[in-house]
Amino acid sequence: MLTPFSYFDLLETFPKAGCAVCNLLRRDVTNMLDATLYEFVTDPSIQSKFRASRGLCNEHGWQLVKLGNALGIAVLYEQVIDELLKVVEQAAPNSASPRGFARLFQQNPNAALAAALEPEQPCMACKLQTESETQYISILSQHLADERMQAAYRVSEGLCLEHFRQVLRETNVAEHAKLLINMQSDIWRRLQSELLEFMRKSDFQYVDEAMGAEGNSWQRAVARMGGEHGVFGLRRSTP
Numbered sequence: 145m146l147t148p149f150s151y152f153d154l155l156e157t158f159p160k161a162g163c164a165v166c167n168l169l170r171r172d173v174t175n176m177l178d179a180t181l182y183e184f185v186t187d188p189s190i191q192s193k194f195r196a197s198r199g200l201c202n203e204h205g206w207q208l209v210k211l212g213n214a215l216g217i218a219v220l221y222e223q224v225i226d227e228l229l230k231v232v233e234q235a236a237p238n239s240a241s242p243r244g245f246a247r248l249f250q251q252n253p254n255a256a257l258a259a260a261l262e263p264e265q266p267c268m269a270c271k272l273q274t275e276s277e278t279q280y281i282s283i284l285s286q287h288l289a290d291e292r293m294q295a296a297y298r299v300s301e302g303l304c305l306e307h308f309r310q311v312l313r314e315t316n317v318a319e320h321a322k323l324l325i326n327m328q329s330d331i332w333r334r335l336q337s338e339l340l341e342f343m344r345k346s347d348f349q350y351v352d353e354a355m356g357a358e359g360n361s362w363q364r365a366v367a368r369m370g371g372e373h374g375v376f377g378l379r380r381s382t383p
């Protein structure tokens with residue numbers, strides 16, 4: 145059986161700071177947005193996707209801006225605005241008299257236009273991210289017994305809570321799930337002791353003691369619980 149690229153991606157990414165899955169998702173989305181901006185802004189299928197999704201979501205829209213290809217962004221978003229204007233023009237007769245589609249929204253005739261302006265497709269970066277996430281979670285779950293994967297996991301800062309829960313749900317072999325829980329618990333224990341050490345050294349009695357690696361443990365705790373910056377947007381874990 146061929147080992148998928150995602151396996152090697154995970155091995156390489158675990159030793160770096162942060163949740164390996166979050167980091168790979170950020171990489172994949174950046175690569176896709178970059179390729180879109182530099183190679184596909186005039187591609188009709190990309191333009192029609194942009195029209196249908198009304199551009200990118202809040203999070204990915206701002207990531208696109210940071211990539212800095214102003215002309216490429218202008219070309220894509222002109223298409224989106226052209227689409228919105230078409231929708232407004234088509235809806236205009238309906239908003240005057242509540243007939244046909246608009247009759248469904250008699251209490252508020254503008255609701256028909258609001259519905260027509262809604263994105264017809266998800267943000268293309270969100271879509272890619274969800275597909276990549278499914279792939280990484282599945283590969284990680286399948287390779288929990290792999291020694292190289294275990295070694296990489298153990299030296300890492302662990303998965304963020306959301307991705308740990310996803311791998312846990314995906315893992316049906318009891319022994320593998322136990323391994324996963326042990327590895328992640330060890331990492332959480334280390335982080336907890338760093339937070340306690342940070343709190344201790346923050347006390348004025350110990351202010352002379354130099355702060356070590358625990359100095360940014362509070363930031364790492366935020367990232368491990370909520371995910372790396374820019375990955376989940378406003379997505380929340382189910383309560």
Ligand SMILES: [Zn+2]
Pocket residue numbers: 163164165166167303304305306307371372
């Ligand atoms: Zn993550």
Ligand SMILES: [Zn+2]
Pocket residue numbers: 200201202203204205267268269270271
């Ligand atoms: Zn998005």
